[in-house]
Amino acid sequence: MANTASAAERAYQAIRDGILNGVYPTGTMLGEEVLATEIGVSRTPVRTALARLQDEGWIVIYPKRGALVQGLSERAVADLADARLILESTAASRASAEAREMLAERLCRLIAAQRAAFKADDVRRFIELTIEFHRIFVEAAGNDVLLELNDRLADRQRFLLFSYGDRLLARCADIIVEHETLAERLRTGDGAGFADALRKHLVDTYGTQIGELPRSFRSTAPTAGGR
Template sequence: MGISLVGNMDDLLPLRDVVFNTLRQAILTGELKPGERLMEIHLADKLGVSRTPVREAIRRLELEGLVTMIPRRGAEVARITEKSMNDVLEVRRAMDALCAELACDRITEEELGALSRACEHFEHCVRAGDAKKIAQADVGLHDIIVRATGNQRLIQLVNNLSEQMYRYRFEYIKDSSQHETLVKEHRIIYQSIACKDKETAAAAARTHIDNQKKAIIRQIRLERKQDSRD
């Protein structure tokens, strides 16, 4: 585990907030894995801080549902369950389809060019095989579509869900066998929006989420089997 405060330092934030943001990001990106124990002494040593801000951060993460307190074991990163995943993806599926439809009518030439470049960047990241960069490229690509809707309330709703979605995004990106499928799906979504084909764009957005859901379920069940053997 190589978590560090360096990338999260902000002179305007109290140390406890910097520690909280660092641990939160490590969980969302999968650097701290589901089920991994969070030992205050170990984390404080890694981050170069006292145990107090670490303890406060863990309590806040528990309130957000990212950390679970286990009797006689202590704090651990909350495991991803099929129920929690279904709840998030059910909402995201509907919103992504709506965003794709609206983008067909409202996307500008500049945004369309940015979307094309985002597809190319995603493909480059897939070829490089860097999971973190793949996830970031995926976020960037979908953000262009969301912004192209011009609907500020919808943009806000998607942003509110995006951090929860980020955690699941890492789960399906772990399955490298699905990377080429993701590339193809992005291209279909882009082409549909470019052609202003609302029906195909919305259907492609839904299929995109459906395939992610299948990949995440496989990953959850695989990790569950591995845990049962340990």
């Protein structure tokens, strides 16, 4: 029983990583037999893993045909961008001056690493650095629950960025400039400027429209450094 559970978990992680990292793009039909061979397990744990992934919304299983990898709908992309705007702006607005300086140094190092990844045409590395970069804004709040929410969104963020492929690579230079702006707004404690820059960055990267933060939020949210 333990071996079966272990094999099912291994199959789940392998298939899920393949979906999130673009190995199995949207529209790919996954077959149990092929997956079992690739992962090195029997078809039973693969079947268990696919059922779990269907429950999570990553695939749709078609009996006797396979499992179709699902993309994110336009509504799901817009909702993701909106959630990231609220989460990151809220968290960054609560960072102390000391935290801002410390985090700004980490952000600068990540931007330098992004430049290197872009120069090497390493999209996979660039995406992972981007996810880490945005996570730092949520870390700024020092709130474990906000960080947990961020990490729950990271899979969708990763999947979406990988799905953009060459389009993302074409925008990498602009993304780096936008990241520099965000890092500077955080460092100086410009909460409103940070929110505006983040909104534009998300709209341009995700190719969707999201609403402005409510005026009440923007006027009452503490400036970065205030607690």
